[in-house]
Amino acid sequence: MSDLPKFVTVQEEGPREGFQIERGPIGTADKVRFIEALAETGLTKIDCVSWVNPARVPGMADAELVARGIRKRPGVAYTGLWLNTAGFERALRMPLDLVGSLIVSCSETFNLKNSNKTIAQAFDDQIATLRLYKQHGVEVRWGTVFTAFGCNYEGEVPLATVLDRCTRLLEIAREEGVQLKGLYLADTVGWANPRSIQQRIGVVRERWPELRIGLHLHDTRGTGLPNALAALQMGVDQFDSSCAGLGGCPFAAHKGAAGNICTEDLVFMCHEMGIETGVDLDGMIECALMAERIVGHPLPGKVMKGGSLTRFRTVN
Amino acid sequence: MSDLPKFVTVQEEGPREGFQIERGPIGTADKVRFIEALAETGLTKIDCVSWVNPARVPGMADAELVARGIRKRPGVAYTGLWLNTAGFERALRMPLDLVGSLIVSCSETFNLKNSNKTIAQAFDDQIATLRLYKQHGVEVRWGTVFTAFGCNYEGEVPLATVLDRCTRLLEIAREEGVQLKGLYLADTVGWANPRSIQQRIGVVRERWPELRIGLHLHDTRGTGLPNALAALQMGVDQFDSSCAGLGGCPFAAHKGAAGNICTEDLVFMCHEMGIETGVDLDGMIECALMAERIVGHPLPGKVMKGGSLTRFRTVN
Numbered sequence: 001m002s003d004l005p006k007f008v009t010v011q012e013e014g015p016r017e018g019f020q021i022e023r024g025p026i027g028t029a030d031k032v033r034f035i036e037a038l039a040e041t042g043l044t045k046i047d048c049v050s051w052v053n054p055a056r057v058p059g060m061a062d063a064e065l066v067a068r069g070i071r072k073r074p075g076v077a078y079t080g081l082w083l084n085t086a087g088f089e090r091a092l093r094m095p096l097d098l099v100g101s102l103i104v105s106c107s108e109t110f111n112l113k114n115s116n117k118t119i120a121q122a123f124d125d126q127i128a129t130l131r132l133y134k135q136h137g138v139e140v141r142w143g144t145v146f147t148a149f150g151c152n153y154e155g156e157v158p159l160a161t162v163l164d165r166c167t168r169l170l171e172i173a174r175e176e177g178v179q180l181k182g183l184y185l186a187d188t189v190g191w192a193n194p195r196s197i198q199q200r201i202g203v204v205r206e207r208w209p210e211l212r213i214g215l216h217l218h219d220t221r222g223t224g225l226p227n228a229l230a231a232l233q234m235g236v237d238q239f240d241s242s243c244a245g246l247g248g249c250p251f252a253a254h255k256g257a258a259g260n261i262c263t264e265d266l267v268f269m270c271h272e273m274g275i276e277t278g279v280d281l282d283g284m285i286e287c288a289l290m291a292e293r294i295v296g297h298p299l300p301g302k303v304m305k306g307g308s309l310t311r312f313r314t315v316n
Numbered sequence: 317m318s319d320l321p322k323f324v325t326v327q328e329e330g331p332r333e334g335f336q337i338e339r340g341p342i343g344t345a346d347k348v349r350f351i352e353a354l355a356e357t358g359l360t361k362i363d364c365v366s367w368v369n370p371a372r373v374p375g376m377a378d379a380e381l382v383a384r385g386i387r388k389r390p391g392v393a394y395t396g397l398w399l400n401t402a403g404f405e406r407a408l409r410m411p412l413d414l415v416g417s418l419i420v421s422c423s424e425t426f427n428l429k430n431s432n433k434t435i436a437q438a439f440d441d442q443i444a445t446l447r448l449y450k451q452h453g454v455e456v457r458w459g460t461v462f463t464a465f466g467c468n469y470e471g472e473v474p475l476a477t478v479l480d481r482c483t484r485l486l487e488i489a490r491e492e493g494v495q496l497k498g499l500y501l502a503d504t505v506g507w508a509n510p511r512s513i514q515q516r517i518g519v520v521r522e523r524w525p526e527l528r529i530g531l532h533l534h535d536t537r538g539t540g541l542p543n544a545l546a547a548l549q550m551g552v553d554q555f556d557s558s559c560a561g562l563g564g565c566p567f568a569a570h571k572g573a574a575g576n577i578c579t580e581d582l583v584f585m586c587h588e589m590g591i592e593t594g595v596d597l598d599g600m601i602e603c604a605l606m607a608e609r610i611v612g613h614p615l616p617g618k619v620m621k622g623g624s625l626t627r628f629r630t631v632n
Contacts, residue, residue: 150625150628151628152628155628155629156629190622191625193585193588193589194545194585194589195588195589195590196588219618220618220622221581221584221618221619221622221623221624221625222541222578222581222584222585222617222618222619222622223541223581223584223585223588225538225539225541225542226541226542226544226545226585228542229510229542229545229546230545258618258621258622262538265537265538265539268537268538268539269509269510269538269539269542272509272511272512272539273509273510273511274511298614300616300618301538302535302536302537302538302574302616303537303538305536305574306506306536306537306538306574307537308537309466309507309537312466312467312468312471313471313472
């Protein structure tokens with residue numbers, strides 16, 4: 001395990017990924033309270049809302065109210081997600097930290113379902129979006145590739161497709177005078193396994209050794225945390241995750257679509273392995289219990305039920 | 317991942333670990349039906365009942381009825397667990413496959429709670445039990461060490477304690493003319509992490525390279541399957557697991573005590589990584605759904621909700 005990173009950055013997706021899929025309704029005040037509690041744990045980036053069509057994702061209809069309601073804590077980036085320029089233009093008017101990302105899916109069908117665009121249209125759109133970001137002074141750091149490990153609509157995703165998507169995003173950025181900091185591979189619908197994680201990360205890193213790699217993992221089939229471990233063993237040090245395991249993708253054509261890997265379970269595993277995260281585990285467990293009270297049903301996180309080992313170590 | 321085994325043996329613990337902790341009552345016919353369904357999946361060993369004090373574990377009061385009720389399938393071992401000679405004597409009268417194991421805990425306190433004996437008494441007891449096994453022609457294959465990674469009562473368990481317990485069990489066996497086939501390390505209360513798994517397995521294997529290593533993992537804090545992955549990477553090829561993640565330990569002093577790692581999630585991960593198990597994943601998912609219907613509440617397994625990838629691969 002010699003390639004384990006010393007520090008892992010955890011990007012919290014719970015408020016966005018989580019509350020967008022709940023049958024809800026989740027009150028705006030609860031969303032704000034949850035985001036404020038998350039910000040107390042040491043997290044440095046919290047994805048708070050989506051600027052998506054409220055007709056398709058009713059749980060995000062109050063995105064503006066949430067964005068305006070949060071008492072911001074210094075040193076924490078409060079971000080949001082948009083999938084098109086209409087969403088971006090709404091986001092621009094909000095008091096959030098806007099971070100641009102170039103995004104495309106490996107799967108044509110998923111891309112159509114998720115953003116109503118073919119892959120070719122998505123690439124053209126990234127050019128237009130990037131120009132818009134530059135015009136508004138919004139920093140663009142990452143290229144993000146959805147369904148990088150497989151797709152419920154199209155099945156296996158060839159490695160060549162992943163490399164094609166990464167290559168084209170990097171070309172688009174370069175042509176527009178932007179240097180991407182890294183590539184985010186998203187296992188959008190839970191197809192990855194520890195072997196495919198290590199194979200794909202290995203090939204991407206070999207091709208672009210100068211770029212950082214981030215992972216967005218869903219725990220649809222129980223391999224979320226093993227996949228994170230496999231990535232940690234390759235030195236990957238940036239993960240999206242979701243407090244209490246909140247979430248699921250509304251466009252995955254799959255009723256069993258699960259949320260991201262669970263933040264506090266990931267943090268627990270990292271800490272136990274000697275990897276720092278800057279996150280207070282017991283505080284994050286409190287947030288997970290708050291999330292469960294807010295949504296009103298059990299959430300999949302484990303350490304929120306098992307508890308951290310702190311008290312056992314302190315007592316003995 | 318070059319040390320991955322080609323084939324992993326999965327020992328099903330669900331009926332025993334699972335039904336002993338349910339507030340129940342679970343009907344005897346349901347238990348029998350579940351065990352019979354499990355036997356159809358390709359499993360070769362199913363732990364069916366505990367011969368424990370029904371006053372302490374009421375869910376096992378019908379152990380005799382279950383054992384006698386199962387229509388046995390050739391090639392499947394239907395086993396049970398006992399913690400003392402009284403339990404063994406009950407087991408002897410049953411139509412089950414009796415496999416003896418030498419058992420001791422690392423933690424003195426856990427050993428007292430689990431079997432009402434000090435460690436010294438437990439070792440003495442193992443000698444007496446081994447003689448009893450020989451007398452009745454019951455094969456003894458494994459030495460099993462409970463709380464090998466930590467204990468809720470005693471905190472961290474030193475590696476030296478694990479080695480002491482293994483050494484003494486092997487000595488006892490040798491003194492009685494029995495050659496143990498391997499050592500089972502049990503993370504009884506969910507303290508292990510991938511690093512401690514690899515460290516402890518590494519040291520045990522270095523000390524006894526001729527012995528097989530098995531793992532009994534509980535998923536109390538979300539690291540169950542990452543721990544299994546870490547062990548697979550060391551070539552470990554035998555795991556206890558529990559269909560749907562049924563279970564929990566009644567003596568762990570811990571209301572959040574979780575069950576074993578989930579059988580079908582482990583099987584899914586292995587198959588996706590190219591490791592065979594001999595288990596039909598879709599059949600095992602059906603068993604998990606049956607278990608959920610029997611206990612009448614959601615169970616923690618993931619792939620039983622997310623589904624296997626078979627249908628997506630077939631369609632496309």
